[in-house]
Amino acid sequence: MHTVVMTKGVPDFREGQVSFDEEGHLERGKTPTVMNPNDKHALRAAFQTKVRNGGHVSLMSMGPPGYKEVLQEGMRDVYADDLYLLSDREMGAADTWATAMTVATGLQNLDDRPDLVFAGFKTADGETGHTGPQTCWCLDWPMITHVLSLDIDEDAGTVRAKRLVDGDISEIETVEAPMPCFIVADPEFEPTYRKASHRLKHKDLREETQERAEEYEDHVTVWDHEDLNLDPDYIGLDGSPTIVSGVDPIPKAPSEREATMIEAGESEALEPVLDELTPYAAGD
């Protein structure tokens, strides 16, 4: 088994980390880069594969040299045998299309063809959810999105998954696909470990991976466009057909609203509250 997890660095949008200028534009320089939070779900799915089915796990990302630390962050969550960073000025400012072209080429450039590629639901910055499916389209593999749980039958060379139909929790279907296959893990993905031996291995790998993550640089391979034999006209900004015509900040909700304070201790004071709520209770 060879499993690859795609991951991306994004601005840390958490309160206190993210920084915007006066016009509401993100200040990249002042905002730290972290691993895309949704990639955690892909990492959990890949870790389940490593524990239950063994084999080799690679982490791959595209971005500036500093993204090595994003790979390190990912490595803390999954036992990664090796890390790949696709990094080159020519790859910069790529849209999802150009990114998919680059990443798909990166996957094809691996010595050992992957059986499964995992991607997390959408990224926290672009939120398109396109890059995974587009990469899969480039590879011409089957793809299963919104995956909740996963079972691999190595002998049959198939993967069976439970997935949300249309991303809706009310409808779940089970599908099967031949490998190699592209898997997009849903935030609701739950790894299952029903064997004691799996849980023991999980424990071993978790301990080991923390140590390995400290020396992550020993495991990183960096590829530029020449390594991948990619024409600069088809990658990066030059290879991106998307044109962003403008960005409008979402207006903030007004922080002050009209409020009436009521002393909860006095039952008469609660009557107006009841009057207010009654229409809602009646379904009006």
Place this chain on the structure above:
Amino acid sequence: MTDGVEEYEAVVVGCGPGGAAAAATLARNGVETLVLERGVDAGSKNVSGGLIYAEESAPYTIDGLFPDFREEATERPVTENVIHNIAGDKVKSFDIGDLHHHDTAWADAVLRRKMDSWLAQQVHERTRETGGGLLTEVHVTGLLRERGEIVGVTTEELDPIRADLVVAADGVNSELARDAGLMDWEEPEEWFQGVKAVVDMEPEVINDRFDVAPDDGAAHLFSGDLFDGVRGGGFLYTNESSLSIGTVFHLDSIAEERAEPHELLDSLLTHPLMAQWLGDEYDEREYSAKLVPDSKKAAHPSPHEDRLVLVGDAAGQMQAQGPIIKGMNHAVTAGALAGEAFADARARGDTSQAGELYEKKLHDEGVMDKLRPTGYKVFGRLGEVGPVDDLSNAIAESAVGRFGVRAAAGLLERAYSSPRLVSMIPDTKLPYVTLPTVIAEELGEPVTDENTVSPPDLGDRIGGLTYDVGDPHIELLDKSFEASGTAVTACPVSAEDFGGGCYRDETVQTNGSQERLVSLDTQPCVECGTCAIVADTEWEHPAGGKGVEFNQG
């Protein structure tokens, strides 16, 4: 592995001292051993009063099995032992160091979260080398049977697991022992219930107030009239930077008197005698509770069935005779003997003999004699017969008895230090209440210190505990007050006129008539198991990692 079912040579359920000792012994003998613990961490479900002993006569001790144990996992050694007889504000203290030192290589105070999680780490490393290992957050629910024979365990989180040996070290409320029909929750007379407060205190303050060196500690016991006639007593042990203060009572007495355990604990905490140690600032780190089997009645004489062996509390192996309270050391011995028995049986080529061998070792090594002493069988039981009990109490309280107490003060102190006499103590009011009260009245001096401690109320105590609430794990089968009303008072996290606890009683109007019912909210359950005995319930543990989590224990 056959037919997809996982198989290990041995499965040990629970990683307290009994399970740890069993696992360590099995691992040392090269037995592939899987240890399953239901807490988020070993020790997170475990409570003890707090002293662990190493007996000179025991074939195994915890530090023998785990050499760094005392350095890494315990608090302070006990270097001072006193029992206080109390009547009102009068106190007569006896030094019971001789009793304590009898057959004792050492005794240390412990807090179970720290102790058990350290043990678990050692156990995991050792069992991992055998191809097994330790897993937390796995709730073993029962026994796996094939053609009626026990062949493994079932769990909530994992597929069934087969094993040649199943060690049930799953504590006082062992679901495996009950599944096998070896233990039950029927008779309140067979149990004690303890509650405990761990109280924060700087090490220097402890040294000063207890007049002990930094590496020494004290154990104080309390009995007399301060517990409203409920049969039992109190204890105080010094930890490195805290005190363990608790009370332990016969469960039948708690039930009969409809006593509130947390109030009995408060009676001890607020007694003037405690002022010298508690001072003005009282900071309770944790409130906890535990059911304790009375080995004299509950220790199973033949704790095995097919491939299953019971060790520790699961087998009722908890020795409580008057001032002697020893549980963990017996669990350690039993666990190691169970491991040894399996290794012996395996060497003989027939692992099915392990249970029989284990039973034989328990008897040959003198463990059963300590748990069920002959002196108690002969004399103690006699003292529990109604008319004898009444007569003894009457004599002790009479002028004749009082004269005897005054005349024989020195003799009494020696009697309290006699392991043989102590082993005969009957489970009656006489030794727990009447005699200590008379001793204090006749020989004691009044304590003049003012105790300013105001312990937290039950709501705050419950609020201070950590829960990860899963599905309700207790079902109340009979909601009538007659059948289950005792749960409201006896449950350590419930009380009459307190709505925030596990159990509460309420009067319900039905068609003009009134009915008194008990209702259950498992949210603040500390999983002590009291209600399984005093009320009509379907009781099981919560799922792995769920339920209460003790940080001190």
